[in-house]
Amino acid sequence: MSTKTVLITGTSSGIGLAAAVATAQAGWHTVATMRDTGRADALRKAADEAGVADLVQVKRLDVTDAASVAACVAEVVAEHGRLDAVVNNAGAGFVGTIEQMGMEPVRAAMEVNYFGVVELTLAALPHLRASGGRVLTVTSVGGVIGQPFNEAYCAAKFAVEGFMESLAPVAASTGVQVAVVEPGAVASEFVASLQLDVPALLAEAGPYAPALKTYVERTTQSFANAQTPAEAAAPVVEALTADRMPFRVQTSDWARDFVATKLTDLDGSAVQSMTAGWVR
Template sequence: MPSTSPNAQPKTALITGTSSGIGLAAAVAAAQAGWHTVATMRDTSRADALRQAAADAGVADRIEVRRLDVTDPASVAACVEAVLAEHGRLDAVVNNAGAGHVGTIEQETVADVRAVMEVNFFGVVEVARATLPHLRASRGRLITVTSVGGVVGQPFNEAYCAAKFAVEGFLESLAPVAATTGVTVTLVEPGAVASEFVANVNVDIPAALEAAGPYAPALRNYLDRTANAFAAAQSPADAAATIVAALEADRPALRMQTSEAARGFVATKLKDLDGSATLAVTNGWVA
């Protein structure tokens, strides 16, 4: 936990993808909890909403905005080096940057899939690789926002879920290795969250249905079900509370879901040895 002593240097957390949604809320919440928060984003011209939220919460002095593009190794390295040069330490990293994607493989290209993997998986790998030496020095935390889609494969989310599954496998494998040097690894798994993440998928529904061919009925059913799910979505602030819990806990779990709905959904898969219970759920999304 961050020190509350007035003479102590506050702990520093670097959070990616903070221009909106969970990342923005997490940056503000971490600052409220006493962390000095380095809030990063690919395009810093989009920082106004974060700065306003920080000012409204009274924590503008604990948040600094820096550019970091998780798909650009040079950008990652430059940001990390600048943080170390200015603050001398890095106590926690929150991998939050990511991008949604809707599609099915027969109707898209391998290049489309590679692009999804680049931001959602390799971006996490790049940030982890660049920051682990510094987290080891501080015996810090590596926290990554994945998704319930990193545990349960979901229709028309093949590339996205593949990337999130990869993140889960990567970090579950890394966790015991990192722990031998004092670094704690945690996966935060949101379900539906009311944020710009969904809007940023940029699905033109009429065009998508027209192009879907034999998959049009299934796609229509999936889109209708998803719209209903997001109508009752969790707020970004509620989801961000789980990230702060992972920052603050003495021994955070490997997996932390952000809501009861997310816990129930993930539990279906984790106790489903033959996969039948999972398919019983997801088949109903498209049938």
């Protein structure tokens, strides 16, 4: 196991940071990437405290920059001689409804959360084929169930799930396993990074203000009971080290129950009834 190499995106905080430390603890050479390597101190400290600093290598990778993706993958293969797994974890959240936020946030959400995933997967596949490797993508329960005021984010995560579900049998025919991991609420800097100015959002929400206020209050309560990043990252490592990865993995009992609502809801009425309650 110590000869295997995994590349993980978005490791400056949250699930990515926890997964980088955990994969190193499992014996993987872990290439922990982030857009701004100046934010690597927390990861380096956690790796050092876990006694795995020698197995964690920090590299710059911006998933929205094709040249950055290609250069990073090439460097990893040149330095380690192989690439055994990729964990697509980098992502960004967007809160708002289309009439108020316009098209720019939708395009931005797709660039980070969808096209970035496709770009890295494309660059990695030839090397993963050579190693019989794995592509594991951290999506979200929001990639299964559309959630109010998350149109841009959920659309991107739906796209990722569709892409990976379609790719999985094709990749498997060449010896590459593909899976998605679906966390629910996770207490991490991902939420803080949204930098939501709730009063400003409500002031600009127009006719959607009452629904947005109810949604924000409900969401704040749900994150009070959120998983820790380490808890959400544990299934990532379990999937990477399993003989065969299941295609779809949830990170908690709550996430499993939530996703199950959609998977048994043929006409969509159960999901619509549930999410309507979040905004009224």
